[in-house]
Amino acid sequence: MSELIAQINEAAAYLKSQFSEQPKVGIILGTGLGGLVGEIDIEKSIDYKDIPHFPVSTVEGHSGRMIIGRIGGVPVLAMQGRFHFYEGYKMEQVTFPARVMKVAGINTLFVSNASGGLNPTFKVGTIMVITDHINMFGTNPLIGKNLDEFGPRFPDMSEVYSKRLIKRAFEIGQKNGIELASGVYVGTTGPTFETPSEYKMFRILGGDAVGMSTVPEVIVAHHAGMEIFGISIITDSGVPGEIVEVSHEEVQKVAGAAEPLMTKVIKELVESL
Numbered sequence: 001m002s003e004l005i006a007q008i009n010e011a012a013a014y015l016k017s018q019f020s021e022q023p024k025v026g027i028i029l030g031t032g033l034g035g036l037v038g039e040i041d042i043e044k045s046i047d048y049k050d051i052p053h054f055p056v057s058t059v060e061g062h063s064g065r066m067i068i069g070r071i072g073g074v075p076v077l078a079m080q081g082r083f084h085f086y087e088g089y090k091m092e093q094v095t096f097p098a099r100v101m102k103v104a105g106i107n108t109l110f111v112s113n114a115s116g117g118l119n120p121t122f123k124v125g126t127i128m129v130i131t132d133h134i135n136m137f138g139t140n141p142l143i144g145k146n147l148d149e150f151g152p153r154f155p156d157m158s159e160v161y162s163k164r165l166i167k168r169a170f171e172i173g174q175k176n177g178i179e180l181a182s183g184v185y186v187g188t189t190g191p192t193f194e195t196p197s198e199y200k201m202f203r204i205l206g207g208d209a210v211g212m213s214t215v216p217e218v219i220v221a222h223h224a225g226m227e228i229f230g231i232s233i234i235t236d237s238g239v240p241g242e243i244v245e246v247s248h249e250e251v252q253k254v255a256g257a258a259e260p261l262m263t264k265v266i267k268e269l270v271e272s273l
């Protein structure tokens with residue numbers, strides 16, 4: 001057994017020993033979106049540092065805890081704070097929690113993030129359901145010896161984001177009067193936000209939003225056969241003529257303001273599972 005697999009198994013075994021019931025959904029909460037935690041009936045909250053082999057999160061606004069609890073009766077495991085490639089973690093570390101979730105018996109993964117808008121119809125505060133992604137990290141988390149225990153060497157990517165869950169999210173939005181957009185998320189390393197020319201390039205390439213996360217975890221979760229739902233809050237505009245200076249603080253502020261609506265969608269979607 002490889003060292004990595006042994007570590008994943010150990011972390012998963014530790015988490016499983018903490019469950020009173022098998023979680024149905026894993027949730028990765030992005031920048032400024034930790035407020036969904038307020039909707040969780042928390043049973044247990046575990047610092048990443050207490051989970052064997054877990055990396056520890058460093059960025060402001062990411063607290064670094066694994067939350068075991070329920071959303072509307074459905075048992076969930078939520079990550080408050082993720083590991084970003086720009087922090088210097090290896091892809092193996094960035095995607096470690098997704099694999100741990102899988103081994104811990106979770107087959108559905110929800111991911112959320114904040115992103116820059118590329119689609120000119122989007123406004124700051126738009127909530128975008130992710131229908132597909134473009135990997136612009138310049139690397140791939142599956143490079144290296146394939147972990148056959150998880151999935152194939154050459155994974156199909158024709159439907160990474162579950163059409164079933166996307167459809168249901170739109171039904172929930174409609175029912176609650178929450179306007180949802182949909183689009184393609186471009187994942188890039190950061191930590192720089194984009195230059196105007198880079199935003200333009202990502203739009204030409206087919207993106208609707210750009211951000212610094214999600215794609216690595218999603219690739220690994222999809223490789224492992226998990227059903228995935230992704231949602232993004234547009235916190236700033238990368239549309240020519242609308243670009244203004246952007247800061248991490250502003251991103252957090254806008255994400256926090258749009259969060260209750262996104263939370264409502266995620267909550268109902270989890271409850272529908």
Ligand code: HPA
Nearest residue numbers: 114115116193210211212
């Ligand atoms: N670019 C990249 N990542 C982001 C952005 C952006 O404009 N906004 C929030 N995260």
